[in-house]
Amino acid sequence: MGRLAGFRYKEIIRRLKKFGFLFDRHAAGSHEIWFNPTTRRYTTIPNHPGDLPEGTLRAILRQAGINPNDFLSIG
Numbered sequence: 001m002g003r004l005a006g007f008r009y010k011e012i013i014r015r016l017k018k019f020g021f022l023f024d025r026h027a028a029g030s031h032e033i034w035f036n037p038t039t040r041r042y043t044t045i046p047n048h049p050g051d052l053p054e055g056t057l058r059a060i061l062r063q064a065g066i067n068p069n070d071f072l073s074i075g
Contacts, residue, residue, distance in 0.1 A: 004061075004068060005054040009047050012057065016043070018074050019066055034064075041065050 016034060021043070024035040030047045043063040046056065061068055 002054045003072060004057045006051050007057055008051055009045065012045065012052065012060070015071060015074055016045075016064065016066075019064070019071075021064065036064065039065055 013034075020036045020038050021034040022037065024033045024042065027033050027044060032045050032047055033042055034045055035042050041064055043060050045060060046052065052060075058068065061071055
């Protein structure tokens, strides 16, 4: 289990908001599109129950342009 394992949707959203991301719109199924007006980056967040897989969170952070260490330290 890596450092980015064990995060739920609500915790990810709480941290993304601290980086300036805002809800933009719903996407297919239970996914949401979030946008950062400062960096002009979009990221897709699945709104599923339970923990998100570590690889999915890494992909979200890559889309958002957020360093995993910064994400973990903003807690």
